[in-house]
Each structure stands twice: as C-alpha cells, then as structure tokens.
Amino acid sequence: MLIALFGAVESGVIYAIMALGVYLSFRVLDFPDLTVDGSFVTGAGISAILIVNGTSPVIATLIGALAGFIAGCLTGLLHTAGKINALLAGILMMIALYSINLRFMGQPTVSLLNESTLISQIQSAWASTGIDTGLNAVLQALGADRVPTTWGIFIVMTVLTVVIKFLLDYFLKTEIGLAIRATGDNQKMIRSLSANTNFLIIVGIGLSNALVALSGALVGQLGGFANLNMGIGMIVIGLASVIIGEALFGKKTITRVTLAVILGAIVYRIVVTLALRVDFLESSDLKLITAVLVIAALVTPKVLQARREKKRRLAKRAALVEQKEREASA
Amino acid sequence: MLKIEDVSMTFNENTPDEKKALQRINLELEKGEFVTVIGSNGAGKSTLMNVISGSLIPDVGDVYINDQNVVHLPEYKRSKMIGRVFQDPMAGTAPSMTIEENLAMAYARDKKRKLVPGVNKKRKDHFREYLETLNLGLEDRLNAKVGFLSGGERQALSLLMATFTEPYILLLDEHTAALDPSRAELITKITKDVVAKFGLTTMMVTHNMQQALDLGDRLFMMDKGQIIFDIKGEEKQNLTIKNLLDEFQRIRGKQIESDRAVLG
Known part of the structure; x- marks a missing residue:
C-alpha cells in the first residue's frame, strides 16, 4: 500500500x-488544446529512440521537449494563420502526430x-549519496514494513517540477507573460495595446506542449518504454x-494556481x-475513473456553493421573521 | 498628425445588402486637435475609427499618422501610436488581471515587450500617481482584479491606459454611451483633463450632441459615409444644437429623423 502510494x-x-x-x-x-495527446x-517517443541510438539522456529529453514545442507552435499556426477553430486545430495536430510519432x-x-x-x-547517482538509508530508517521507525527502493527520482523530479513552476510563475508576470495572459482574457484589448496576439498564441501553445512533451519523455523513461x-x-x-487542483487548493493568484495544479496532478x-x-x-x-473524477x-x-447560498438565505429569512416578531411585540 | 486621403469602403459589394460605409473621405488633423464626430447610426463614424485603428482595411485610400502611411500596417503595430477607448466598459481592460497588471500592459504599448517583470516598484509608484489623478481611490487597489470594478471605474481605467503613454492619436468610440449620466459626466471630465494635459490629437465619436459641442475644438458631422460638415475654432465654440440640426437640414434637404431623440 505504502509503496503503491509512493509510486503514485x-x-x-x-x-x-x-x-x-x-x-x-x-x-x-483559454485554448482547449488537444495536441497534448x-x-x-512525441516527447516520450523521440527521447526514447534517441536514447536507444546512443544520445545522452539529458539531450534526448530536451530534444523531446523541443519537438513538443514545435508541434504546439504548429497547432497555434493552424489556429491563427489558418483561422481554424481551436479544438479542431488541436485534433488535427493530434491525428497528424500519431503518424509522425510512429515515423520517428x-x-x-x-x-x-x-x-x-x-x-x-x-x-x-542518488544511491551513492546514501540519503535513502536515512529516510527509510525514519519510515521503518514509523512502522513501515516495506520501503521505497529509491527516493532519488521523487526528490529530483520534485525539484525539477518546482523549478519549472517558479519559472512559469516568473514568465507569466513578465511583459510578454502579461500579454499572453491578456490574450486569453481579452484579445481585443491587448491587440489595442500593440500586442501581436497571433504570435503570443503560437508561442504560448508551443511552450505548453514543450512542457507536455518533457513530461512525456520523463514518464517514458520512468516506465522503461x-x-x-x-x-x-x-x-x-x-x-x-x-x-482538481483548483477546486482543492484555490486559484487566487498565479503562484497559487500553479502550485494547486501540481498538487492536483499528485492527488489525481x-x-x-x-x-x-x-x-x-x-x-x-x-479512463472511466478519470472521467468520473473530472x-x-x-x-x-458548484453543489457546495449552492448549498451554502441556500443556507445563508434561510438564515436571513429566519432572522427577518424574528425581527418582525420583535417589532410586532414592541 | 493624422491625415486621411480618399478613403472609401463598401461592405457587401454587389449584393442587395451593399453599403457604402465611407465615400472618399479626406481629412487632416493638426497635432493637439480634438475633434468630435456626430452622425446618425450607419453614417460611417465607427467604420472611420476602425479604418484609422487598423481593425478594418479600406478598399482604397491612405491613412497617415505622423507622416507615415500606415494603411497596410496591422492593427497591433499601429496601436503603438494609437490609444483607444471602446464603448463597452468591459472591452478596454482584462478582467481576470489586476489593476497594476492592466496598467503594465498599457505601459508596454509603445515599447518592445521583454522578459522582464511587467510590474516593479518604480512602475508601481508611477501607476499610483496616474491613478490618483482619477480621484476614484483606485491607487489603493492596485492588486484588485479589474473584473471587480464598476463599469465607470473600468472605463476611467481604460481611458488612463489609452492615454498615459501619450500616443500620437487618441480614438474614443462613444466611450460614455454605456454609462449612467453621472458616470458619463465624470468620464467626460476626465477625458477633457487628460487630453488637455498631454495635448493629445483626439477623435471622439458621440451620439450626444451636447457632448460634441462641449468637448473639443473641431466638429465633424457625418452622413451616408461622408463628412458633410466640418467646423472649428470660434465658430465651433458658438455652435448650438439648433444650428447643427438646421445645418443638417440645409445640407441634406431633410430633417434628422430617426435619431433625433438620441442626438438631442
């Protein structure tokens, strides 16, 4: 059980x-991008085939992410230059990638x-540090009968994910990042403030898919295929x-949402x-479980919100009745 | 500062819905000139604004801003030189972003956007100073999301965002029409102040004749895609609504009918 959760x-x-x-x-x-599938x-496949052919894993992983970036940019181009509906542009790219991935x-x-x-x-590299023994000793002291084989992957990947989160937070607050956010919020306005929304959509969807492909490359290497x-x-x-992340952990500020998204992925x-x-x-x-979860x-x-509202109204109504009674008796 | 030469634009050409929105428009605005544009619905006021801003490309004709022909420059490039406020108070700001972030985006309008933080201490102080001039207390709410502001506040913010980088041209498209009378008055006052403060070359479309008379130093009346009446200087200052209506009747040989109520 513990091992399964650790793996999760x-x-x-x-x-x-x-x-x-x-x-x-x-x-x-605000772009429902199906390129992701x-x-x-692309990220997993290209990095895997490069590794098999002897490329260093770091380079292979980065090239996988780059390929995702290019795929995303193409979806962005289909949508902006080709004026194809966002959903359809993503679906077309997804289908095309199926063949392209097989080619690679x-x-x-x-x-x-x-x-x-x-x-x-x-x-x-981690095994040589000997940190595992310490961490596992703590776990065993807490009563665990089986312990994870390595903490290295978890810790290094957490650091990587958190670094990406902070880079993303920073990026979304730069001048270009603000313009990208405004493109999703009010395109007419940001165009009137001299932003090239087409370019921003292309870059934004590109970056999005670069992250997706990077994740794919790592998942492939973790799973071994x-x-x-x-x-x-x-x-x-x-x-x-x-x-799930937004619902459980809130979405007030950018820093908060990106953290919520990471936690959401883990909760999932x-x-x-x-x-x-x-x-x-x-x-x-x-897949059914996923659908039900979403x-x-x-x-x-929404249900909780509606219930809270109803409770609030009932309380107000009761208070009003009470007040009226008081007024009548006075 | 702004020159328009022989601009014509026809929608749905060669169909029963054909509409000559602009017919050989020629005009020139001096630097710092503030012109108000009136005319009934369909007279071509908005089309003219859109041709200047680059949202529409005219069939023929040229648009010069600061002696540069911009007619083929895409909207986003042109908007480095043009500040715009729309009729819809929701249109000029990004609701899910904060006041300071909105201002930061406007601040970057005439510069190249870079990978540096949009808001920093120095800019924040700047933004606060600008917001103070509105007298709406927005300077204390820099981190509030714009979506929580009222229509009047959002329009005041839009106006500030359109003007504080001192663009060559300011375009106001019925920017007080969607507000209640007291808010509209406030925005009109702010408009007057900022245009004077920065000496902006301004074109304002309005349906309110009184506003067209009160504001600015020049007035265009448009009808059927043409500027039929152009008046400035002292003559404009002495103009009354009755003069305008009479003038329209003299030129067009008929009264302003359908829109009369609106125009008054």
Whole structure:
C-alpha cells in the first residue's frame, strides 16, 4: 500500500509538468488544446529512440521537449494563420502526430529497459549519496514494513517540477507573460495595446506542449518504454489535474494556481491508485475513473456553493421573521 | 498628425445588402486637435475609427499618422501610436488581471515587450500617481482584479491606459454611451483633463450632441459615409444644437429623423 502510494506521488510529480502545460493552454490562453495527446507521445517517443541510438539522456529529453514545442507552435499556426477553430486545430495536430510519432519511433513500442536513461542515471547517482538509508530508517521507525527502493527520482523530479513552476510563475508576470495572459482574457484589448496576439498564441501553445512533451519523455523513461498509445486521454488527465487542483487548493493568484495544479496532478494519481485497489475495478476502468473524477471535481464545488447560498438565505429569512416578531411585540 | 486621403469602403459589394460605409473621405488633423464626430447610426463614424485603428482595411485610400502611411500596417503595430477607448466598459481592460497588471500592459504599448517583470516598484509608484489623478481611490487597489470594478471605474481605467503613454492619436468610440449620466459626466471630465494635459490629437465619436459641442475644438458631422460638415475654432465654440440640426437640414434637404431623440 505504502509503496503503491509512493509510486503514485512519484509519477504524479512528473505528470504535474504535463498538467502545468495544460494549465497554460487551457486556463491562461483559454485554448482547449488537444495536441497534448499527441505531443506527450512525441516527447516520450523521440527521447526514447534517441536514447536507444546512443544520445545522452539529458539531450534526448530536451530534444523531446523541443519537438513538443514545435508541434504546439504548429497547432497555434493552424489556429491563427489558418483561422481554424481551436479544438479542431488541436485534433488535427493530434491525428497528424500519431503518424509522425510512429515515423520517428519506427515501431509502436520502444523499450528502454536495458538503456541508461535520465531516470536510471539519477537512481545510480542518488544511491551513492546514501540519503535513502536515512529516510527509510525514519519510515521503518514509523512502522513501515516495506520501503521505497529509491527516493532519488521523487526528490529530483520534485525539484525539477518546482523549478519549472517558479519559472512559469516568473514568465507569466513578465511583459510578454502579461500579454499572453491578456490574450486569453481579452484579445481585443491587448491587440489595442500593440500586442501581436497571433504570435503570443503560437508561442504560448508551443511552450505548453514543450512542457507536455518533457513530461512525456520523463514518464517514458520512468516506465522503461515509449508507446504510441501512451498519450490517449492525456488531455483529460491534464484537465483533471488542473480542475482538481483548483477546486482543492484555490486559484487566487498565479503562484497559487500553479502550485494547486501540481498538487492536483499528485492527488489525481493517488486517487487512481486507490481506486484501482478496489476489488471490482480493473485497470481498463482507468479512463472511466478519470472521467468520473473530472465530473466530480467540476460539479462538487458548484453543489457546495449552492448549498451554502441556500443556507445563508434561510438564515436571513429566519432572522427577518424574528425581527418582525420583535417589532410586532414592541 | 493624422491625415486621411480618399478613403472609401463598401461592405457587401454587389449584393442587395451593399453599403457604402465611407465615400472618399479626406481629412487632416493638426497635432493637439480634438475633434468630435456626430452622425446618425450607419453614417460611417465607427467604420472611420476602425479604418484609422487598423481593425478594418479600406478598399482604397491612405491613412497617415505622423507622416507615415500606415494603411497596410496591422492593427497591433499601429496601436503603438494609437490609444483607444471602446464603448463597452468591459472591452478596454482584462478582467481576470489586476489593476497594476492592466496598467503594465498599457505601459508596454509603445515599447518592445521583454522578459522582464511587467510590474516593479518604480512602475508601481508611477501607476499610483496616474491613478490618483482619477480621484476614484483606485491607487489603493492596485492588486484588485479589474473584473471587480464598476463599469465607470473600468472605463476611467481604460481611458488612463489609452492615454498615459501619450500616443500620437487618441480614438474614443462613444466611450460614455454605456454609462449612467453621472458616470458619463465624470468620464467626460476626465477625458477633457487628460487630453488637455498631454495635448493629445483626439477623435471622439458621440451620439450626444451636447457632448460634441462641449468637448473639443473641431466638429465633424457625418452622413451616408461622408463628412458633410466640418467646423472649428470660434465658430465651433458658438455652435448650438439648433444650428447643427438646421445645418443638417440645409445640407441634406431633410430633417434628422430617426435619431433625433438620441442626438438631442
């Protein structure tokens, strides 16, 4: 159980990078970008095939992210220059990427099991530090009977995700970042303030997909393979993370939302892990669980809000009746 | 400062809905001139504004700003030189962003946007100073989201954002029409103040004849895509609503009918 949860948090931190990308397109630019399903695989596939062919894992991962950036820019171009509806532009790019990814990968699955990947490098570098023994001793003292094999991946990936979060926070407050946010908020206004909204959309969707592809590359290396179908439903998982995060942890400021999105991605993984341990649910039910989660995260806050409002009105009404009675008796 | 030469624009050409929105418009505004534009619906006022701002490209003709022909310059490039306030108070600001962020975006209008923070201590002080001139207490709410402001406050902010970088041209498109009378009066007063303060070359479209007479030093009356009446200086100062209506009747040989109520 503990190991399963640890695994959930570990992969949650990596998926959080993808969720930040989805946040950038879906929330900041108000652009429902379905490229994600394809660009996630692009990141995983290209980095995997490069690693298999002997490229250093760091470079391979960065090239994977770059490929995602290019794919996103193309979606942005379809939407701005081609004037294609945002949803359709994303779907077209997603479909095109399916073939493109297969071209790059050469086969539907690229195995990384015997390769030196970023993840295995972190693992071995970490093992030499000996921090694991200390952390696991603490866990065992707390009564855990089984302990994680390595803390390295979790800690290094958390640092990476947090660094990306802070970079994103900073970026969204720069002059260019403000213009990107305004593009999602009021395009007419920011155009009248001399911003090239088409360029900003292209760059914004590009960056979003770069994060998605980076996440894909890391997920592929963590799992030990890249598969042509590993991106199916990724956009929904990204949305789930954003929506769950916002519902649970608030969305008042940029810094707050980006943190909420990361936590949302982790919560999503934990919930899925727990759900799959329920006897009658099978791993093929994963997509259904995701859909139910998103629906719950969307509906619950509204229901709670409506209930609070009703309670408030009833209280006011009771107070009014009381006041009237007092006035009548006076 | 602003020169328009032979600009014509027809919508839905060669269809039953054909509309000659602008017919060979020629005009020239001196630096610092403030012209008010009146005319009934469909007279071509908004089309003229859109041709100047770059939202529309005219069929023929040229638009010069500061002696540069801008007619083929895309809207976002032209808006380095043009400040604009729209009729809809929601249109000129980004609601989910804060007051200081909105001002920062306006501040970057005539510069190249960079990867440096949009808001810093120094700019904040600047913004506060500018906001104080509005007398709306907005200087104490720099971190409030603009979506929480009232229509009048948002329009005042839009006006500030359109003007404080001192653009070559200021375009006001019925920017008080959606406000209640007291707010409209406030915005009119602020308009007068900022235009005078920065000496902005301004073109203001209005449906309110009194406002057109009170503000500015020049007046255009438009009808059917043409400027049919252009008056400035002392003559403009002595103009009354009755003069305007008579003038319209003299030129067009008919009374202003449908819009008379609105125009009064």
